[in-house]
Amino acid sequence: MPAKIHVTIWNEFIHERQDEKVRAIYPHGIHQLIAGFLSKHQGIEARTATLDQPENGLTESVVNQTDVLIWWGHQAHDQVSDGVVRRVQNKVLEGMGLIVLHSAHHSKIFRALMGTNCSLRWREAGEKERLWNIEPGHPIAEGIGDYIELPHAEMYGERFDIPDPDKVIFISWFEGGEVFRSGCCWERGHGRIFYFRPGHETYPIYHHEQIQKVIINAVRWAKPRVMIADKCPMAEPLEKIPKYKPQNKNKSQ
Amino acid sequence: MPAKIHVTIWNEFIHERQDEKVRAIYPHGIHQLIAGFLSKHQGIEARTATLDQPENGLTESVVNQTDVLIWWGHQAHDQVSDGVVRRVQNKVLEGMGLIVLHSAHHSKIFRALMGTNCSLRWREAGEKERLWNIEPGHPIAEGIGDYIELPHAEMYGERFDIPDPDKVIFISWFEGGEVFRSGCCWERGHGRIFYFRPGHETYPIYHHEQIQKVIINAVRWAKPRVMIADKCPMAEPLEKIPKYKPQNKNKSQ
Amino acid sequence: MPAKIHVTIWNEFIHERQDEKVRAIYPHGIHQLIAGFLSKHQGIEARTATLDQPENGLTESVVNQTDVLIWWGHQAHDQVSDGVVRRVQNKVLEGMGLIVLHSAHHSKIFRALMGTNCSLRWREAGEKERLWNIEPGHPIAEGIGDYIELPHAEMYGERFDIPDPDKVIFISWFEGGEVFRSGCCWERGHGRIFYFRPGHETYPIYHHEQIQKVIINAVRWAKPRVMIADKCPMAEPLEKIPKYKPQNKNKSQ
Amino acid sequence: MPAKIHVTIWNEFIHERQDEKVRAIYPHGIHQLIAGFLSKHQGIEARTATLDQPENGLTESVVNQTDVLIWWGHQAHDQVSDGVVRRVQNKVLEGMGLIVLHSAHHSKIFRALMGTNCSLRWREAGEKERLWNIEPGHPIAEGIGDYIELPHAEMYGERFDIPDPDKVIFISWFEGGEVFRSGCCWERGHGRIFYFRPGHETYPIYHHEQIQKVIINAVRWAKPRVMIADKCPMAEPLEKIPKYKPQNKNKSQ
Secondary structure, three states, X not given: OOOOEEEEEEEOOOHHHHOHHXXXXXXXXXXXXXXXXXXXXXXXXXXXXXXXXXXXXXXXXXXXXXXXXXXXXXXXXXXXXXXXXHHHHHHHHHOOEEEEEHHHHHOHHHHXXXXXXXXXXXXXXXXXXXXXXXXXXXXXXXXXXXXXXXXXXXXXXXXXXXXXXXXXXXEEEEOOOOEEEXXXXXXXXXXXXXXXXXXXXXXXXXXXXXXXXXXXXXXXXXXXOOOOOOOOOEOOOOOOOOOOOOOOOOOOO | OXXXXXXXXXXXXXXXXXXXXXXXXXXXXXXXXXXXXXXXXXXXXXXXXXXXXXXXHOOHHHHHOOOEXXXXXXXXXXXXXXXXXXXXXXXXXXXXXXXXXXXXXXXXXXXXXXXXXXXXXXXXXXXXXXXXXXXXXXXXXXXXXXEEEEEEEEEEEOOOXXXXXXXXXXXXXXXXXXXXXXXXXXXXXXXXXXXXOOOOOOOOHHHOHHHHHHHHHHHHHHOOOOOOOOOOOEOXXXXXXXXXOOOOOOOOO | OOXXXXXXXXXXXXXXXXXXXXXXXXXXXHHHHHHHHHHOOOOEEEEEEEOOOHHHHOOHHHHHOOOEEEEEOOOOHHHOOHHHHHHHHHHHHHOOXXXXXXXXXXXXXXXXXXXXXXXXXXXXXXXXXXXXXXXXXXXXXXXXOOEEEEEEEEEEEOOOOOOOOOEEEEEEEEOOOOEEEEEEEEEEOOEEEEEEOOXXXXXXXXXXXXXXXXXXXXXXXXXXXXXXXXXOXXXXXXXXXXXXXXXXXXXXX | OOOOEEEEEEEOOOHHHHOHHHHHHOOOOHHHHHHHHHHOOOOEEEEEEEOOOHHHHOOHHHHHOOOEEEEEOOOOHHHOOHHHHHHHHHHHHHOOEEEEEHHHHHOHHHHHXXXXXXXXXXXXXXXXXXXXXXXXXXXXXXXXXOEEXXXXXXXXXXXXXXXXXXXXXXXXXXXXXXXXXXEEEEEEOOEEEEEEOOOOOOOOHHHOHHHHHHHHHHHHHHOOOOOOOOOOOEOOOOOOOOOOOOOOOOOOO
């Protein structure tokens, strides 16, 4: 039996405490809902972490015990400490998986790993979204048909300021006229990263069965394949090298 | 007549002042030598900037007047201010070109744009390097034959911890038994980035005619195609959207 | 003054002779209309070739004098001779540019260069299409704003069975609910290939100013950077190799 | 228990019958040796096919029962029938895995899937090769350390005329001074393709434990994730489209 995948779901957990409409959809927070449906799957063990906990809930011990980290943030990106961001980034580069949801496109951790601003155009009008599955053979799209339809969603439109993904899994169509690369994969260091667009807090997106299926698939895809710490070693030669005698000064080779 | 390309060559400029052997090769600093051979080419206007200048020589005014920035650093990466790094990164994302030389693989600016540690294995033994040109059609390889041979070079070996390049132009063979992706291209935001491996301060690498040719080619390739400031705009719909009425609470879509 | 770019526009030229509605839009054929607007641009010299000519209009002499080939076909892909396809493919691999328009996604030459079936979903309902420009810095998108809008177009929808493009320039939104990667770049051998979706024969797509602008931009982008014939040479060693004495039989290394 | 992976090892099987030195290393043919070590692994079921069999051993029935096809050819690429090549290509595009070994870089099937000539430079001098593992997290490199060393190998050098791989796993260093992308991954259609350089018939390469390990890993990586037949369907609109009334003739949109 393969080892369990240890997933930590991180949430800034602010909307759900401040806004009754959000609380109506996610009474215990988005993180708890995600932990809930993940935990039903054997092979996955889910825990949560939130912004207001010591070290933003992501102590060295928590990060060390995490195989895949799921990140949801929206209005408090700046409140995450730089040290925590660097700790998480290092762990991803060593091999930990990272799943970045919706408005976390502007989180410090995603921007640090991408190297870009990760900006986009947006609109909140409760419009229809259809995510086309353009990689039916990819494990993240397993069991998803031709597309996922969301009756009401916030719109994110191109240009999405990201490095070219290794693989684009979903492209979204929006009722208002825009398109978006909504499911994108990258490898950085030894870790895998998946950005997944759906998820605004005022729509019950994470209650949607196919959206849950994609997140479960992504957890399995992103689990570590190796864990290798950063190093920059001096290396002895493998072949014989003639002894080097520097030439006279300032002479072109 | 096309506009001039304004190049700024940045150097931490420490080795050349501390070490007589380096000074013998680069009496006025690596930056001055590079500025010198670039300036001979019409269409290129070169200036220099160094670590010890105010704002590390990269004030807003300097950065705003730069089309392509060339970066050389080795032992003082940490002394570059974070504000300057962020300013340069933003400018690259807007469209400025960046050429990263040799030991600047570990510079703050390169790591910030790559999102990875950019580590590698290395050895200083004055061994032979041969850079194979695997993209003879690429403008950076224009005029370079099958390979460039350097009689004495520091060794950098794989694994080089970088995101998959958009294009690998050169792969190096080392006498001691290693290989390395020595010429790599990326696009980030609207800017172009080229990493070029050769260049240790104790070998006269930048006096080498073909190395100079690659740097000139890279300057031309990396020059801005657009300059677009970061934005994340709210967008009016382009198509008619039915008015959204939220459903009852906590109901799956 | 740079040399002229010699463009050949190939058209199967059947619809325009069989169907009055098509002839009404393209009285002299799609190829002549494209040649017409290209010829207005200094630096471009356009000629045409059609299926019914000897060797499908693409004799060795014609191909040898072509820098960029534009291909339009729809109902007669199979009538193009395999020898002509191989000749064109070889020339692209040597460095010639190729621009593949609309229904030529199923042409022999495009499929030969891609290695895939290049299938897609489609519908002819005269619906609205909006091509989002996701690479405003790319030369093919130069002068195009955020998007191109076509009031009436045939629909092509994902999944488009192509190898991952080196660069996706345009993603289309369709009124009927689909999306499509409508402007895609590849390099094969030393040549550049651009697939551009718009262009059904019953809509006046190639009369549209922005569509013409994209094609002109693509011609400039795709022009040869080198021309290198295929070879697979035996190579003398560059370093000294000890003389090889085969070991006893059937012995593992 | 997961289903078995059905592997077919194809060999032109000529060298081993004509050349005593080759027979000494591979008495029953390269295909039998590969089938032998694969069969020792539970979860893999191996069979073989050769050029001289009816339909080159790759009847529709054989291909339909194959999850991963391994291909070895050298001197008789042209004797493989075009119909068999097209059958195999179609199956790869539907989802079958393909592993292309050594001199099969010039096989019809590999060239058909790549769309390029797949040429390279080469030398047969029994020199040392070291394959550097640049993707230690990739399943194909699992259990391989920093590199694989082959005491005697044929040399293949860059430029290797292939489309940019999705992932380069190994880069080779050769004693005679060349480098080569020796382990390359692509996806085409729904299938996965791995090119693996080592394997000349006059060296006991496939007896080497780490080479066997890479091939076993590659079989597991390349096994089908889906099997989807080619289609190009007419699609009903998902959204309401206004009825299209064509405009007057020859009028720009």
